[in-house]
Structure formats: C-alpha cells, structure tokens
Amino acid sequence: MARMRRSMMFVPGNNPGMLINAGIYGADTIIFCVEDAVSVYEKDAARQLVANAIRNIKYPCEVAVRINHISTPYGRDDLAVILPAKPDMIRLPKAETAADILDVDEIITAAEKKCGFEAGSIKMMAAIETCKGIMNAYEIASASPRMEALAIGGEDYLADLRTSRTTHGDEFLAARSQIVVAARAAGIQAIDTVYSDINNEEGFRNEITRIKELGFDGKSVINPRQIKIVHDVFAPTQKEIDHAERVLKAYEEALAKGSGVISLNGKMIDGPIVARAERALAYADALGMRKGAK
Amino acid sequence: MVKITKPAQAGTVESNDIMVTVAPAESGSGIVVELTSPVIKKYGKQICAVIEKTAKDCGIQDALVNANDKGALDCTIEARVKTAIARACAGEAK
Numbered sequence: 001m002a003r004m005r006r007s008m009m010f011v012p013g014n015n016p017g018m019l020i021n022a023g024i025y026g027a028d029t030i031i032f033c034v035e036d037a038v039s040v041y042e043k044d045a046a047r048q049l050v051a052n053a054i055r056n057i058k059y060p061c062e063v064a065v066r067i068n069h070i071s072t073p074y075g076r077d078d079l080a081v082i083l084p085a086k087p088d089m090i091r092l093p094k095a096e097t098a099a100d101i102l103d104v105d106e107i108i109t110a111a112e113k114k115c116g117f118e119a120g121s122i123k124m125m126a127a128i129e130t131c132k133g134i135m136n137a138y139e140i141a142s143a144s145p146r147m148e149a150l151a152i153g154g155e156d157y158l159a160d161l162r163t164s165r166t167t168h169g170d171e172f173l174a175a176r177s178q179i180v181v182a183a184r185a186a187g188i189q190a191i192d193t194v195y196s197d198i199n200n201e202e203g204f205r206n207e208i209t210r211i212k213e214l215g216f217d218g219k220s221v222i223n224p225r226q227i228k229i230v231h232d233v234f235a236p237t238q239k240e241i242d243h244a245e246r247v248l249k250a251y252e253e254a255l256a257k258g259s260g261v262i263s264l265n266g267k268m269i270d271g272p273i274v275a276r277a278e279r280a281l282a283y284a285d286a287l288g289m290r291k292g293a294k
Numbered sequence: 295m296v297k298i299t300k301p302a303q304a305g306t307v308e309s310n311d312i313m314v315t316v317a318p319a320e321s322g323s324g325i326v327v328e329l330t331s332p333v334i335k336k337y338g339k340q341i342c343a344v345i346e347k348t349a350k351d352c353g354i355q356d357a358l359v360n361a362n363d364k365g366a367l368d369c370t371i372e373a374r375v376k377t378a379i380a381r382a383c384a385g386e387a388k
Contacts, residue, residue: 016370017310044380045304048373056369 001282003062004028005149005189006218006234007227010066012037013046016053023059025224026231030059033066034078035093043074051085064089064125070103079104083111088123093153095126096133101143108146120146125191129153130160134175137182150183151220152176154193169207180215189217198223208233241284244277251277296353302381305366305374312366314345314374316382319356325349331363344368348375357382 009027011018013034022030032053038046054063065087068074079090092104101124108122124146128134134157141150152175158164163171176192183190192211195204208219208230219230236244246264251274254262262269284290301317319326327342334341345359348371359375366374 015308015311016366017308020310020367020370045374045377048377049370052369052373056367 001279001286002189003148004218004283004286005062005191007221007230008064008151008191008218009221009224009227010037010194013050013065014038014042016049019049019053020057023057023061025227027061027221027224027227028218029062029064029089031064031066031091031220032087034074034082035066035068040074043068043077047078047081051082054082054085054087062088064091066091066093066127067104069094070100070107076107079107079111083108083122084115086115086117086122089148090122090124091151092124092126094129094133094156095140096128096130097136098139098143101126101140101147105144105146122146123148125149125151127151127153128175128179129156131157133157134178137178138185141182141186141188147186147188149189149191149217150179150186151191152179152193157193167203169210176211176214176216184215190215192216192219194220194222195226196222198225201229205229205233235287235289236280236284238289240280241289244280244284247273247277248281295355296379296383298354298357298379298382299384300382302378304377304381305370307362307364309364310366310370311364312341312371312374313362313364314371314378315360316349316354316375316378317358317360318382319358321356323356323358325354325357325359327359327361329361329363331361331365333363333365340368341366341371344371345375348372349379352376352379354379 005028007027008029008031010031010033011022013032032050034043034046034050050065065082067078067090090104092100112119112122124144125148126140128137141147157175158171180190195207197203212233221227221230247269250264251262251269298316298318303315305311305313307313325346327345329338329342331338331341341363345361349357
C-alpha cells in the first residue's frame with residue numbers, strides 16, 4: 001500500500017532542540033517549517049539549520065520541508081539551500097495554480113541532476129489555502145508526478161473565505177470535499193488542516209473522525225500529543241478487521257466454486273466491498289494489527 | 295577568500311543552540327574563537343574545531359568568533375557559523 005501519512009507534524013525550522021528530537025514522537029512525517037513558523041529575519045538561519053539537520057540526523061520517518069512560496073523573496077533560496085540535503089519531500093504552501101507546482105518541480109529536477117540524486121526521488125505536496133486554489137485543486141494535484149498529497153491550509157483559507165472556525169467544522173465542508181475528490185482523481189493523498197486547540201482532545205478526536213469519514217488519509221499536527229490520537233482514530237477496529245477477513249474469505253470461496261453471486265450474512269458482496277476489505281487489511285497489516293499476517 | 299566586513303550574529307541562547315558572533319579581524323590573525331560552554335572541559339576543543347573548519351570552508355581566513363554554546367550538536371554549530379558569516383559578508387558566503 002501507499003506510504004501512510006496519518007500524521008504530518010510541523011516542526012519550527014529555527015529551533016535546534018525541536019529539530020533534533022522531531023523523530024522520536026512517532027509521526028509518519030515530520031515537516032520542518034521555514035515558512036510561517038520562522039520570522040522574516042531568521043529565514044536564512046532556519047534553512048541552514050534544517051539542511052544540516054537533514055544531512056546529519058537519521059530520522060525514522062519521512063522528512064518534508066515546508067518552504068516559503070516560490071513567489072516570495074525566500075522560496076528559491078530555501079530550495080537552493082535545502083534541496084542538496086535531500087529531504088524526502090517539499091511542501092509548497094499557498095498553491096493556487098498548476099504553474100506553482102511546475103515552477104518548484106523544475107527547480108527540484110535541476111537540483112537532483114546537479115547533486116546526482118535519482119530523478120524524481122524528491123517528492124512534493126501542496127497546501128491549498130485560498131478559494132482560487134480550491135477551484136484549481138485537481139490541476140494542482142495532477143501537475144507533476146512528484147505530487148504525493150494535497151493538503152488544506154485552514155486559517156488562510158478561512159480568511160479568504162471570509163469566515164472563521166466553528167466547533168462543527170461546516171466552514172471547511174466545501175474545501176475538504178473538493179480536496180479529497182481532487183486528490184483521489186489525481187491518485188494522490190489528502191491531508192487535513194491542523195487543529196490548533198491542543199488541549200481539546202474530544203474536539204480533536206471528533207474532527208479526525210469526521211475527516212476520516214470524508215476520505216482523508218491523514219492530518220497535519222502541531223504538537224506531539226496529537227499524534228497518537230490521530231493514529232488511534234485512523235486504525236481499523238478489530239471489528240472492521242474481522243469483517244474484512246470474512247468478506248475476503250467469502251469472496252475467495254465463491255471464486256473457487258465459480259459462483260457469480262457472493263453474499264455474506266445475507267448482504268451482497270461486490271467489487272467495491274472487496275476492494276474496501278482489501279484496503280482495510282492492508283492498513284491493518286501495515287500497522288501490525290493482524291496476528292499471523294504477512 | 296571571503297572577507298568579513300562587519301560584525302554579525304546567528305543563533306540563540308536556548309538549550310541545544312549556540313549564539314555565534316563573528317567580527318572582522320586583522321589580516322593574518324587567523325580565526326580566533328572565544329567559547330563559553332557548559333561542556334567546555336569535555337567538548338571545548340571539538341566545538342572550536344567545528345567553528346574553525348566551518349569558517350575556513352566558507353573561505354574565511356581571519357575572524358574573531360565569539361560563541362556562547364548551550365549544548366549544540368555539531369550540525370547546529372556549523373549552521374549557525376555559516377549563517378553568521380553569510381550575514382557578516384553581506385551574503386557572500388554560502
């Protein structure tokens with residue numbers, strides 16, 4: 001199955017202590033931020049620090065870097081310093097058009113060639129943070145084969161939409177729906193925005209449940225305490241695993257018998273249900289949740 | 295060769311960091327490091343060596359470097375020295 005990105009944790013790029021320890025919390029991806037988490041006076045320092053951390057520290061997870069947008073005075077310098085250190089992924093914020101992705105892709109391609117890295121080995125993801133970006137979501141998602149995921153940058157998007165956060169989250173409905181559909185159509189992952197009230201565990205858990213139901217693959221997190229909660233919600237339950245196993249068993253038995261119609265407990269099983277069961281078991285296997293599984 | 299034209303600083307005095315100040319020095323004086331560190335007895339030589347090597351790799355021959363270490367790793371020391379030198383040379387050092 002595709003690489004799991006249930007939790008993508010932001011780490012401020014100009015804090016050596018946080019950079020050094022970022023890998024110990026169990027996030028699927030850590031995102032070193034040299035954008036909003038770093039003041040304009042410290043951009044130069046943060047990109048050097050992040051590049052050196054990537055070169056010298058062996059992280060047990062995927063390492064991404066959130067650069068400044070390519071149209072700012074900092075974006076190209078970020079890439080010039082950070083790409084030679086070979087991060088796994090570059091996250092472009094405030095993506096609005098396919099051209100934004102292609103501009104970064106071109107710079108990465110040149111850096112891979114110059115540094116002798118395998119072509120295409122540095123991946124990309126984009127955060128959409130404006131209504132214009134939402135309208136162009138599919139074009140952004142499918143602009144480059146480097147693209148692995150599409151995310152929402154929540155606060156900027158809500159400002160652009162001229163609304164604000166609520167506890168029920170309806171203000172994100174249009175954007176989340178569009179992001180998931182665009183990402184799936186492009187064959188990449190969808191990652192939800194951060195939940196900034198880190199002391200509200202119940203609200204956080206409810207939001208993860210909602211975005212999982214919408215089809216998201218993971219969530220951006222801003223505090224290590226949020227990681228386990230995300231992983232708990234995204235993990236299949238034992239009941240779901242048992243059901244998936246029964247579905248596949250019934251499917252295999254029907255195939256062996258040459259039966260065209262398959263049912264389990266009186267309910268018809270067809271292609272999408274089998275595919276869903278296979279996905280659930282692949283997820284469970286990846287998490288080591290099935291005894292005796294490969 | 296890159297010449298430091300003005301004093302400049304990078305880093306903080308937070309834990310795991312190092313505050314590095316570089317300043318111009320007379321030609322021929324070499325790279326002079328003044329270090330403060332809680333681990334100076336055990337790692338002082340190593341920290342000074344990293345500072346000196348990084349400065350030389352940036353093309354610096356003469357500089358006065360003041361370093362206030364708070365337990366930084368070598369990769370952090372190197373990054374802070376590079377940044378301080380780049381600032382001191384108005385962006386000449388990479």
